[in-house]
Amino acid sequence: MTKKPRRSPKGRRMDPKYVKRRQRGAAVLAAAIILIFGALVWIALNVVGAVGGNDYEGEGNGVVQLVQVPEGSSVSELGQELEERGIVKTDAAYQTAAFSNPNASSIQPGFYRLQEEMSASSAVAALLDPSNRVEMLDVQGGSTLMDVKVVAGDTRKGIFTMISEVSCAESGQGNCVTVDQLHQVAAKTAPQELGVPSWAISAVLERGDDPRRIEGLIRPGQYVIDPGMDAKDILTDLITRSAEYYNSTGIEQRAEATGLTPYELLTAASLVEREAPAGDFDKVARVILNRLQEPMRLEFDSTVNYGLSEQEVATTDADRSRVTPWNTYAKDGLPATPIAAPSDEAIEAMENPAEGNWLFFVTVDQQGTTVFNDDFDSHQRSVEDAMGSGVLDSNR
Numbered sequence: 001m002t003k004k005p006r007r008s009p010k011g012r013r014m015d016p017k018y019v020k021r022r023q024r025g026a027a028v029l030a031a032a033i034i035l036i037f038g039a040l041v042w043i044a045l046n047v048v049g050a051v052g053g054n055d056y057e058g059e060g061n062g063v064v065q066l067v068q069v070p071e072g073s074s075v076s077e078l079g080q081e082l083e084e085r086g087i088v089k090t091d092a093a094y095q096t097a098a099f100s101n102p103n104a105s106s107i108q109p110g111f112y113r114l115q116e117e118m119s120a121s122s123a124v125a126a127l128l129d130p131s132n133r134v135e136m137l138d139v140q141g142g143s144t145l146m147d148v149k150v151v152a153g154d155t156r157k158g159i160f161t162m163i164s165e166v167s168c169a170e171s172g173q174g175n176c177v178t179v180d181q182l183h184q185v186a187a188k189t190a191p192q193e194l195g196v197p198s199w200a201i202s203a204v205l206e207r208g209d210d211p212r213r214i215e216g217l218i219r220p221g222q223y224v225i226d227p228g229m230d231a232k233d234i235l236t237d238l239i240t241r242s243a244e245y246y247n248s249t250g251i252e253q254r255a256e257a258t259g260l261t262p263y264e265l266l267t268a269a270s271l272v273e274r275e276a277p278a279g280d281f282d283k284v285a286r287v288i289l290n291r292l293q294e295p296m297r298l299e300f301d302s303t304v305n306y307g308l309s310e311q312e313v314a315t316t317d318a319d320r321s322r323v324t325p326w327n328t329y330a331k332d333g334l335p336a337t338p339i340a341a342p343s344d345e346a347i348e349a350m351e352n353p354a355e356g357n358w359l360f361f362v363t364v365d366q367q368g369t370t371v372f373n374d375d376f377d378s379h380q381r382s383v384e385d386a387m388g389s390g391v392l393d394s395n396r
Contacts, residue, residue, distance in 0.1 A: 007104040019246075055093040058123045060115025066134065066227060067127070071109040075101075075127060082123060087161045093120040103128050110134060110224050137166050137238075138221040141343030142273045145186070145215050146307075148278040151312040159218060159341070160186075163234055166225045181231040186211035189232060195240030199252060207325070207337060216266045216338025220362055258289075260350055267334045269342035269350050274302035277368040280361075281349035287358050287372070288350070296359070298328035314392045365389045 064388045065085060075098045079091035088094045097120035107127055111134040114126050126132050139159055148156040160182045168176040187209040191201045207213030219242035225234060255265040266287050291298050305311040307324035320329040325336035355388035358372040360379035364386045373379040387394050
């Protein structure tokens with residue numbers, strides 16, 4: 001007996017093929033639901049470490065290890081290394097914890113203090129906690145390699161001292177690099193070995209064994225210092241990264257447009273950094289270029305101070321008469337080296353100086369107001385205003 005085709009609720013006959021497609025769709029949907037439910041259960045069990053005991057409990061056993069998060073990497077990429085070093089029990093548990101933490105994508109590059117035998121969730125949380133991050137080297141525009149003793153004031157830490165402090169803060173995890181070691185490397189190591197760019201090598205060599213010969217070649221910025229590096233490794237890393245940045249910006253072509261070499265561009269920008277108040281970088285850059293074109297000596301007090309053991313704004317006649325590689329009262333042209341680390345803003349000011357015929361400038365009050373003049377007589381009147389406001393008073 002032949003069966004009649006099945007009818008729809010409204011009485012229409014349903015195609016057998018349509019019925020089979022609906023049955024297959026329902027089966028696929030059911031299977032998907034089962035898989036999703038199973039995955040959620042698996043994740044939940046992993047988070048609490050219930051699957052095969054694949055996770056530690058607690059926040060570690062007290063044994064600290066340093067873990068590096070390289071630039072551009074993610075939290076999840078660290079799992080295998082953490083397992084191998086005994087920080088987490090399994091990569092699987094760590095991946096689950098990273099997946100479950102909504103802040104995991106905000107990890108910052110650097111070195112972090114973690115402990116051995118941490119639960120996966122604790123390890124992820126530790127990597128996201130800024131208090132576990134090893135201090136970074138922070139080089140500001142205008143920083144110098146050597147410490148600067150200010151007359152009747154504090155000592156400003158130089159880059160060498162800052163490197164040493166960052167290195168030694170984690171001395172239990174690596175080398176404690178001393179300032180003297182950094183001096184020795186800077187003075188004695190061949191510039192090529194330190195990553196000095198080709199356009200600066202001859203100028204560096206001309207300074208002989210003076211550790212200040214690499215002044216200005218460490219670009220302002222924040223740097224991760226590997227506690228396991230020695231003095232040479234650290235300086236090579238910093239100078240190489242700075243050189244790569246400058247070369248990537250086409251510094252040789254940029255310098256040529258200003259009539260300077262790349263090294264001279266850094267040197268001139270370092271004067272802008274040390275001489276100009278905020279907002280006047282482009283005007284001071286114009287004064288430098290105008291004086292070089294005249295030609296006339298720059299006569300910047302910052303270049304006098306660079307060669308002194310103690311510094312202040314008001315330099316003496318005796319100091320200005322001292323012949324040093326940097327003193328632009330006593331020598332023509334630019335200093336022999338940069339006198340500080342020039343910021344990108346200072347370099348850009350040298351490339352894009354303000355329009356003007358200024359040859360002189362002086363800060364005339366405690367608020368930092370700076371007056372620019374074209375002629376010496378006008379400048380002298382401005383200097384008298386500065387002296388009257390106490391800006392040029394000496395503490396010697």
